[in-house]
Amino acid sequence: MTGGLVPVYRSRSSPLHAARAGATAGLCASLALVCGLYEHPLVLAAVVAAVVGAGLAAGVGREIARAARLAVPLALLVTVINPLVYAEGQTLLVRGGTLLGHRFDITLEALGAGALAGLRVGAFTMVFGLASACVDPDELLRLFRRVSYRSALTASLATRLVPVLARDAMRMGDAARCRAEPPGRLAVTRAAVSGALDRAVDVAAALEVRGYSAGGRPERDRRPWSRHDLRAGAGAVLVLVAAVAGRIAGAGTVTVYPALEVGLGPADLGLAACVLIAAALPFAGRAARLGVARA
Amino acid sequence: MPDPLVRAEHLSYAYPERAELGLCDVSLELVEGSFTVLAGASGSGKSTLLRALCGLVPHFHGGEVSGELYVGGMSVREHGPGELAAVCGTVFQEPETQVVMGGVRAELSLPVEHRGQSAAAVARSVEEVALALGVAHLLERRTDTLSGGELQRVAIAAALVHRPALLLLDEPTSQLDPVAGDELVWLLRRLNEEWGTAVVIAEHRIERCLPAADRVVALDAGAVACDAAPSEFLAWAAADGGTLATPVARLFSLAGLGPLPVSVKAARDRLRDAGLAPTCSAILVPAPERAAPRRFGRRPRTRPALELRGVWHEIQDGPQVLRGLDLRIEPGERVALMGRNGAGKSTLLRHVKGLVQPTRGRVDTAGRVALLLQNPGDYLIHECVGEETGARGLAAAGLSDRASASPRDLSGGQRQRLALEVAVGGGPYAAVCLDEPTRGMDRASRTALAARIADLAEAGAAVVMATHDTEFAAEFADRVVLMGQGTVIADATPSEVLAGGWHFSTDVARTLAGAGGALTAEAGARAITRELVS
Numbered sequence: 001m002t003g004g005l006v007p008v009y010r011s012r013s014s015p016l017h018a019a020r021a022g023a024t025a026g027l028c029a030s031l032a033l034v035c036g037l038y039e040h041p042l043v044l045a046a047v048v049a050a051v052v053g054a055g056l057a058a059g060v061g062r063e064i065a066r067a068a069r070l071a072v073p074l075a076l077l078v079t080v081i082n083p084l085v086y087a088e089g090q091t092l093l094v095r096g097g098t099l100l101g102h103r104f105d106i107t108l109e110a111l112g113a114g115a116l117a118g119l120r121v122g123a124f125t126m127v128f129g130l131a132s133a134c135v136d137p138d139e140l141l142r143l144f145r146r147v148s149y150r151s152a153l154t155a156s157l158a159t160r161l162v163p164v165l166a167r168d169a170m171r172m173g174d175a176a177r178c179r180a181e182p183p184g185r186l187a188v189t190r191a192a193v194s195g196a197l198d199r200a201v202d203v204a205a206a207l208e209v210r211g212y213s214a215g216g217r218p219e220r221d222r223r224p225w226s227r228h229d230l231r232a233g234a235g236a237v238l239v240l241v242a243a244v245a246g247r248i249a250g251a252g253t254v255t256v257y258p259a260l261e262v263g264l265g266p267a268d269l270g271l272a273a274c275v276l277i278a279a280a281l282p283f284a285g286r287a288a289r290l291g292v293a294r295a
Numbered sequence: 296m297p298d299p300l301v302r303a304e305h306l307s308y309a310y311p312e313r314a315e316l317g318l319c320d321v322s323l324e325l326v327e328g329s330f331t332v333l334a335g336a337s338g339s340g341k342s343t344l345l346r347a348l349c350g351l352v353p354h355f356h357g358g359e360v361s362g363e364l365y366v367g368g369m370s371v372r373e374h375g376p377g378e379l380a381a382v383c384g385t386v387f388q389e390p391e392t393q394v395v396m397g398g399v400r401a402e403l404s405l406p407v408e409h410r411g412q413s414a415a416a417v418a419r420s421v422e423e424v425a426l427a428l429g430v431a432h433l434l435e436r437r438t439d440t441l442s443g444g445e446l447q448r449v450a451i452a453a454a455l456v457h458r459p460a461l462l463l464l465d466e467p468t469s470q471l472d473p474v475a476g477d478e479l480v481w482l483l484r485r486l487n488e489e490w491g492t493a494v495v496i497a498e499h500r501i502e503r504c505l506p507a508a509d510r511v512v513a514l515d516a517g518a519v520a521c522d523a524a525p526s527e528f529l530a531w532a533a534a535d536g537g538t539l540a541t542p543v544a545r546l547f548s549l550a551g552l553g554p555l556p557v558s559v560k561a562a563r564d565r566l567r568d569a570g571l572a573p574t575c576s577a578i579l580v581p582a583p584e585r586a587a588p589r590r591f592g593r594r595p596r597t598r599p600a601l602e603l604r605g606v607w608h609e610i611q612d613g614p615q616v617l618r619g620l621d622l623r624i625e626p627g628e629r630v631a632l633m634g635r636n637g638a639g640k641s642t643l644l645r646h647v648k649g650l651v652q653p654t655r656g657r658v659d660t661a662g663r664v665a666l667l668l669q670n671p672g673d674y675l676i677h678e679c680v681g682e683e684t685g686a687r688g689l690a691a692a693g694l695s696d697r698a699s700a701s702p703r704d705l706s707g708g709q710r711q712r713l714a715l716e717v718a719v720g721g722g723p724y725a726a727v728c729l730d731e732p733t734r735g736m737d738r739a740s741r742t743a744l745a746a747r748i749a750d751l752a753e754a755g756a757a758v759v760m761a762t763h764d765t766e767f768a769a770e771f772a773d774r775v776v777l778m779g780q781g782t783v784i785a786d787a788t789p790s791e792v793l794a795g796g797w798h799f800s801t802d803v804a805r806t807l808a809g810a811g812g813a814l815t816a817e818a819g820a821r822a823i824t825r826e827l828v829s
Contacts, residue, residue, distance in 0.1 A: 138401030
């Protein structure tokens with residue numbers, strides 16, 4: 001799965017990896033919140049820049065590039081589909097025909113709205129990529145196990161089974177090529193799916209004998225907060241506060257229909273700056289670059 | 296006298312919707328600190344007994360139980376796997392499906408966290424078990440980056456992290472190469488001797504475990520057929536037809552020597568005491584250096600079944616798996632491809648089949664090539680056995696009467712035979728390649744496979760088998776190609792390559808120190824008998 005589009009977590013010596021999973025995940029979640037609340041191109045571009053910068057500084061540039069390979073086609077897809085679906089807007093670019101009673105006109109506003117939505121999807125995907133590469137899923141799931149033990153363990157299993165099933169599917173594909181009469185994709189897919197059920201039963205049996213059914217909530221993590229934890233946590237809080245405050249203050253306002261209007265004021269610039277500063281915060285200072293606890 | 300750790304009283308069990316009993320009137324006791332080997336053919340009930348001991352039977356699988364089974368003083372009827380896990384750790388066959396978490400440290404922490412221990416206690420338990428089992432260097436690794444042997448060690452560590460008194464293992468070495476398998480058995484021996492953990496292990500290759508065991512329980516059709524010390528078990532197995540006997544025990548039995556030794560060391564000692572070892576050594580086979588790669592100065596005029604010329608397989612940003620490999624195999628030849636993991640055996644077979652293309656060099660075949668990959672289950676994609684291959688294939692696999700059964704209900708050996716017929720269906724083939732076909736197979740299945748391979752070779756196909764199984768290679772092959780570092784390092788007859796080997800050698804050859812080039816129990820017994828007569 002290392003060649004897949006979704007980055008995989010590997011322990012590294014970087015401030016983002018050294019910080020507790022809750023803090024790094026909090027930073028990523030606050031960046032994702034910005035993607036959810038705003039569609040201003042400057043703010044979204046700041047999020048993408050923050051992700052790329054943090055990823056490079058954390059030594060996961062390759063993983064971020066992999067996420068970008070997923071994000072860019074997704075963004076383009078949304079950009080292309082939106083003007084085909086929505087015909088609102090004042091500026092007509094292409095006059096299309098009518099199909100099944102629907103008129104296919106392409107407007108500048110619909111194209112712009114698609115581009116903004118695509119940028120939002122792309123930025124969100126990049127944030128997800130950063131989280132996948134920098135947040136230890138086991139530690140994160142341990143946090144969630146305190147809230148909902150069984151759901152978290154199920155999620156953990158599902159995460160664990162993905163690469164196993166991918167390898168199974170690859171092997172079955174090779175075996176299909178080795179048959180005297182290669183079967184259709186449907187037959188192989190069906191066998192892979194039923195094989196996944198067998199795998200799931202095996203894993204369930206392994207869980208049972210590890211004492212899962214008698215399991216309780218894990219102890220609360222009482223580790224003192226390290227400087228990496230504090231900086232990543234501070235970054236998360238900064239973005240969260242800036243995002244909420246900016247929303248209340250009306251920052252990042254974009255009007256798409258009937259005419260495309262993208263405002264740019266101090267609040268927008270301030271929010272973008274906060275996003276960049278928050279992403280840089282875990283790496284700021286000499287102390288952050290030296291003595292990273294986790295190799 | 297303290298209560299035994301395990302006590303079974305007339306235990307019988309039937310899986311849901313199955314008429315036959317999985318366990319039949321089993322009565323036995325296991326004490327703390329014992330090392331017990333469960334022996335038996337495929338489907339004899341070894342796994343079912345282990346699953347009963349850890350509570351999966353009947354709580355997870357369902358079915359009907361009669362009799363009683365107590366583990367650590369708890370009745371398995373009343374206590375499920377979660378409670379029994381406090382007393383016993385369980386390790387299954389397949390390493391990949393036993394690991395639940397993404398990281399090794401989290402994997403080892405999980406069973407202790409389940410018991411609600413403090414973070415400090417969890418950390419201590421993890422450190423201790425990691426050091427004890429030699430996996431401390433893996434603690435920060437992701438589980439999807441571990442090899443099969445490493446995964447199996449981590450699975451054992453996870454089973455032991457809460458210090459259970461009993462460790463249950465179901466064919467833990469079947470998916471491992473011989474080196475990793477031997478290491479695992481040594482580890483179990485250490486656990487048993489140094490920490491007093493009682494071990495119950497089900498294995499097909501019992502010769503690995505027998506020297507460490509103090510007891511062997513042989514099962515047949517779910518019932519206990521023999522429950523004795525290893526040496527007594529070997530005497531019983533030899534008298535019972537020899538299918539469960541170790542190669543060395545068969546050697547002694549066929550040569551009329553006794554008592555039967557439980558290890559190669561004991562066998563050599565007995566031969567030495569009998570004055571046989573030195574004279575046997577006098578007829579040593581050619582030294583290993585004679586087993587050099589074949590060089591083809593003038594090519595034979597006949598067309599080979601397959602020929603590889605200067606084949607390289609170089610992974611981008613990775614190692615060179617094959618390095619200018621030359622190999623020529625004639626029609627009807629039976630070739631065992633041997634070498635350590637990563638030597639390039641499987642990659643070579645994939646090149647022959649055309650699943651991958653060489654970076655440089657050429658692969659020529661005289662016709663179609665069949666390839667049976669390592670996991671036979673990957674070939675079985677239909678709902679019933681009859682849909683997988685035609686009537687002739689079913690007959691060749693000995694499964695004509697199971698046409699309506701689901702492939703999942705077949706034993707390991709049956710699945711392997713069916714997968715082979717799926718792969719070789721629609722023949723004839725110039726070459727038939729098999730990748731580790733004997734993994735996890737009992738002796739009967741291996742014998743059936745050997746017979747089928749002989750049929751294919753007689754039909755004119757070159758049979759090439761990548762294997763770690765030296766005993767099977769000795770029986771099946773007429774040529775052994777030893778690979779290392781992506782190239783051929785020895786290419787000769789089985790006697791020349793395997794009789795003088797250190798690692799790549801059979802137990803019989805080790806016992807006789809390569810005398811007479813004997814690799815199998817039969818050949819070894821003939822050599823010993825000749826010595827006795829002369």
